[in-house]
Amino acid sequence: MTNYHQYDVxxxxxxxxxxxxALYASKNASTAVLSKLYPTRxxxxxxxGGVGAALGNIEEDHAEWHTYDTVKGSxxxxxxxxxxxxxxxxxxxxxxxxxxxxxxxxxxxxxIDQRPxxxxxxxxxxxxxxxxxxxxxxxxxMILQTLYQQCIKNNVTFFNEFHVLDVLIxxxxxxxxxxxxxxxxxxxxxxxKSVIFAxxxxxxxWEITSNAYSFTGDGVAVTLRRGIPAEDMEFFQFHPTGIYRxxxxxxxxxxxxxxxxxxxxxxxxxxxxxxxxxxxxxRDVVSRAMYLEMREGRGxxxxxxxxxxxxxxxxxxYAALDGRKRPDGSPYxxxxxxxxxxxxxxxxxxxxxxxxxxxxxxxxxxxxxxxxMGGIPTNKLGQVVIDEQNNVLPxxxxxxxxxxxxxxxxxxxxxxxxxxxxxxxxxxxxxxxxYANGVxxxxxxxxPTEFTRQQIDAILQADGEEKAFEIGKEMKSVMFDEVxxxxxxxxxxxxxxxxxxLRERLKHVRKVDRGKVFNTELLNIWELxxxxxxxxxxxxxxxxxxxxxxxxAREDYPKRDDQNWLKHTLAWMQxxxxxxxxxxxxxxxxxxxxxxx
Amino acid sequence: MxxxxxxxRYNPEKDKKPYYDRFxxxxxxxxxxxxxxxYVKGQFDGTLSFRRSCAHGICGSDAMRINGHNRLACxxxxxxxxxxxxxxxxxxxxxxxxxxxxxxxxxxxxRKVLPYLINDETxxxxxxxxxxxxxxxxxxxxxxxxxxxxxxxxxSFWASEEYVGPAAIVTAHRFIFDSRDQAGAERxxxxxxxxxxxxxxxxxxxxxxxxxxxxxTKAIGEVKxxxxxxxIE
Numbered sequence: 106m107t108n109y110h111q112y113d114v115x116x117x118x119x120x121x122x123x124x125x126x127a128l129y130a131s132k133n134a135s136t137a138v139l140s141k142l143y144p145t146r147x148x149x150x151x152x153x154g155g156v157g158a159a160l161g162n163i164e165e166d167h168a169e170w171h172t173y174d175t176v177k178g179s180x181x182x183x184x185x186x187x188x189x190x191x192x193x194x195x196x197x198x199x200x201x202x203x204x205x206x207x208x209x210x211x212x213x214x215x216x217i218d219q220r221p222x223x224x225x226x227x228x229x230x231x232x233x234x235x236x237x238x239x240x241x242x243x244x245x246x247m248i249l250q251t252l253y254q255q256c257i258k259n260n261v262t263f264f265n266e267f268h269v270l271d272v273l274i275x276x277x278x279x280x281x282x283x284x285x286x287x288x289x290x291x292x293x294x295x296x297x298k299s300v301i302f303a304x305x306x307x308x309x310x311w312e313i314t315s316n317a318y319s320f321t322g323d324g325v326a327v328t329l330r331r332g333i334p335a336e337d338m339e340f341f342q343f344h345p346t347g348i349y350r351x352x353x354x355x356x357x358x359x360x361x362x363x364x365x366x367x368x369x370x371x372x373x374x375x376x377x378x379x380x381x382x383x384x385x386x387x388r389d390v391v392s393r394a395m396y397l398e399m400r401e402g403r404g405x406x407x408x409x410x411x412x413x414x415x416x417x418x419x420x421x422x423y424a425a426l427d428g429r430k431r432p433d434g435s436p437y438x439x440x441x442x443x444x445x446x447x448x449x450x451x452x453x454x455x456x457x458x459x460x461x462x463x464x465x466x467x468x469x470x471x472x473x474x475x476x477x478m479g480g481i482p483t484n485k486l487g488q489v490v491i492d493e494q495n496n497v498l499p500x501x502x503x504x505x506x507x508x509x510x511x512x513x514x515x516x517x518x519x520x521x522x523x524x525x526x527x528x529x530x531x532x533x534x535x536x537x538x539x540y541a542n543g544v545x546x547x548x549x550x551x552x553p554t555e556f557t558r559q560q561i562d563a564i565l566q567a568d569g570e571e572k573a574f575e576i577g578k579e580m581k582s583v584m585f586d587e588v589x590x591x592x593x594x595x596x597x598x599x600x601x602x603x604x605x606x607l608r609e610r611l612k613h614v615r616k617v618d619r620g621k622v623f624n625t626e627l628l629n630i631w632e633l634x635x636x637x638x639x640x641x642x643x644x645x646x647x648x649x650x651x652x653x654x655x656x657x658a659r660e661d662y663p664k665r666d667d668q669n670w671l672k673h674t675l676a677w678m679q680x681x682x683x684x685x686x687x688x689x690x691x692x693x694x695x696x697x698x699x700x701x702x
Numbered sequence: 703m704x705x706x707x708x709x710x711r712y713n714p715e716k717d718k719k720p721y722y723d724r725f726x727x728x729x730x731x732x733x734x735x736x737x738x739x740x741y742v743k744g745q746f747d748g749t750l751s752f753r754r755s756c757a758h759g760i761c762g763s764d765a766m767r768i769n770g771h772n773r774l775a776c777x778x779x780x781x782x783x784x785x786x787x788x789x790x791x792x793x794x795x796x797x798x799x800x801x802x803x804x805x806x807x808x809x810x811x812x813r814k815v816l817p818y819l820i821n822d823e824t825x826x827x828x829x830x831x832x833x834x835x836x837x838x839x840x841x842x843x844x845x846x847x848x849x850x851x852x853x854x855x856x857x858s859f860w861a862s863e864e865y866v867g868p869a870a871i872v873t874a875h876r877f878i879f880d881s882r883d884q885a886g887a888e889r890x891x892x893x894x895x896x897x898x899x900x901x902x903x904x905x906x907x908x909x910x911x912x913x914x915x916x917x918x919t920k921a922i923g924e925v926k927x928x929x930x931x932x933x934i935e
Contacts, residue, residue, distance in 0.1 A: 142755055142761075142763070143763075143805065143809075143848075145761075145762065145847070145848050146753075146755050146756075146761040146762060146763045147761070148755070148756065148761070150756070150760055150761055150847070151756050151758070151760045151761065160828075199829075200825075200827070200828055200829055203829040203830060204825040204829075204830070205819065206818065206819025206821075206877075206880070206882065206883070208837060208840070208841075208844050208876075208880065209829070209837075210834075210837065211832055211833065211834045211837045212834075213834060214831070215831035215832050215833050215834075215836075216828075216829060216831065217829050240844070241841075243760075243844075243845065246760060246845075246847070247844065250844075251819075254817050254818035254819070255818060257813055257817060257818060258818040288798060317755040317756040317757065317761065318754055318755050318756075318757060319755045351758075353758045450760075453759075453915075454758060454759075457759065457777055457779075458732070458758070458779070572744065572745065573744070573748075574740075574741075574743075574744025574745060575744075577744075617748060618748050618749040620713060620715050620716075620749065620799075621715060622713070622714055622715055622798065622799050623751045623798060623799045623800075623802050624751075625743075625751050625752075626743070626748035626749060
């Protein structure tokens with residue numbers, strides 16, 4: 106067989122989770138990273154505000170507080186054993202990044218600087234606590250660069266621009282993956298003992314999104330097609346502050362530094378929705394408040410956006426009203442220069458895309474599809490679990506946004522995504538290598554690329570009139586309107602019908618490029634197929650959940666219902682039909698109670 | 703508004719030599735050039751090939767030559783350009799297909815400068831301390847996204863592909879001036895050879911091209927100075 110490779114561990118995806126997994130796996134086993142992008146292009150690089158860890162460098166803080174905040178942020182759907190593990194590990198993980206060379210911003214004492222973020226609180230006072238460890242407003246960029254640099258230092262093997270289209274599972278055990286090499290169009294078989302998915306999320310389902318073009322849900326789609334369920338897909342986070350119409354992320358760090366949301370009447374409306382933490386409530390809470398404001402006609406000029414105001418005079422006015430202090434006890438007062446220094450990219454995005462200067466002008470923002478809480482079900486060691494009893498599929502791992510541990514439950518706290526990457530990427534890598542060292546290679550199927558070729562051929566054989574571009578637009582539009590911040594059975598029913606129609610229409614796209622070299626048209630259509638499949642799974646999962654919890658807000662079921670719905674959704678794809686099941690939430694120390702900010 | 707796109711095309715499986723395609727499209731002044739490319743690909747010609755991912759100037763995938771200047775297609779708006787927009791691959795690299803160039807040589811140069819923190823001392827239990835001033839010393843060069851806009855705008859690089867180029871020097875600078883790093887001397891030695899910093903003739907194309915507004919020529923100057931005086935300050 107040509108284009109055959111053999112490694113103990115194959116990592117799919119080269120963002121934060123994939124690189125961390127690769128670093129740790131490669132210490133103990135032969136490891137290759139397959140990525141459809143050059144590693145430094147990965148979406149981790151766009152994360153801005155910080156990585157959460159209770160270092161207590163600015164104010165008193167504890168991993169236990171971080172744990173409780175994350176449980177509460179998850180609207181009690183997060184598995185508490187995994188959350189506790191992540192928040193305990195966080196501190197050492199952040200120090201490790203610093204030791205690797207990550208250029209964190211520094212306090213006057215030379216320690217890692219920290220800023221407040223939504224939902225992170227002092228558990229005694231209930232006030233925001235600075236827990237987000239940051240490098241200006243490019244923390245994700247610095248994590249991605251630092252991990253890639255460490256991979257170079259440690260001679261990790263990369264197959265850049267290799268797009269994985271299938272995972273091989275033999276006798277119920279992982280056996281490898283199949284990828285297309287973009288530069289040649291050739292298929293490659295990677296025979297492996299362990300396969301780690303770290304392919305990121307699927308925000309491109311929605312019209313307004315902060316997500317990269319490449320966030321097309323490849324990992325979840327590939328595993329679904331091989332009989333593995335997807336967990337909690339109805340929970341997708343809409344970040345409150347995307348640039349109006351473009352969806353580009355404006356970090357919550359802006360509000361951490363004192364910025365506030367303002368409606369058409371000039372009011373700081375979050376005071377009415379979250380009296381204690383106001384603009385620093387959880388993202389689901391803030392996004393809903395924004396929708397309610399806009400529904401009441403208080404969007405700016407009656408339109409579908411609000412203002413995010415970080416002008417120093419505004420920041421200082423509200424900081425004084427809130428009684429916010431510096432660590433030394435002096436009143437919190439900022440200058441434009443300080444904001445420019447701490448948030449340079451935010452200033453740059455506004456200048457570039459809107460022609461405004463956020464130090465002297467307000468930013469038009471709207472909620473933007475941002476983060477998948479759901480994904481491939483795993484346990485806290487990154488092992489993929491495939492049923493209601495959490496049975497493991499040996500040799501298969503997932504980490505990062507593609508995975509659902511679940512540490513984010515129904516709503517992720519800001520800064521916990523970068524934390525998730527480094528903690529669970531590390532453990533997935535360690536576990537995958539350890540497992541590989543104890544087992545032999547599974548034999549490969551007689552024709553390992555068969556299923557991949559079937560998928561490609563189906564696209565190449567299409568000879569219809571449909572444009573994939575239009576199908577994608579229609580999907581994004583209906584999903585943003587009907588399966589977005591607020592949902593109803595009627596709206597979602599309509600979306601489901603539409604998505605099913607679009608899946609059918611995708612089979613009849615017009616003739617596709619048949620070239621071998623960088624056939625991005627073919628692969629984009631394959632990716633759109635993934636998005637449509639995940640849109641359907643998301644909608645079916647959401648339609649079934651007759652309650653409101655975290656990022657899943659049902660207008661027809663406005664209350665959380667712990668009696669019936671304190672459980673994780675599992676969705677299987679069987680013969681083109683979606684089948685749902687459920688498994689219990691792990692609750693250790695924190696019994697569910699009402700969630701108020 | 704109506705704009706005319708003139709796009710460099712080359713498909714190694716079909717074309718003996720490159721040519722230009724023209725597309726007349728209706729554009730919004732605030733559209734990104736990337737939006738126009740996506741539109742052309744989606745509506746008119748699916749074979750048009752280019753790299754892109756984040757679409758807001760952070761991932762560094764879509765460096766292109768737009769009206770003769772290196773830009774990220776996602777970070778330049780139609781209103782900043784004339785109504786005729788010429789889009790070509792960045793120069794000095796082998797064209798693979800259309801606007802996609804071979805990036806491996808660029809990353810080879812990056813790897814040459816030891817692009818990772820080197821410090822053999824056992825780290826403390828917590829973070830290593832670094833003053834805000836020491837951190838600020840190399841702040842600018844930590845912004846680099848490895849898009850190659852700088853290197854492929856440099857006449858010295860066009861003249862000699864062995865020149866490590868501005869991007870690699872920016873990366874080296876980021877470590878040389880990091881107070882936690884111990885391999886500055888080794889990096890200065892690497893950059894003082896014939897394909898190192900002395901290929902830079904302060905033409906400033908790199909600084910103009912950088913979508914992250916890094917003061918690249920200044921950074922290269924600081925590395926040159928450190929080599930000259932044998933001291934990192």
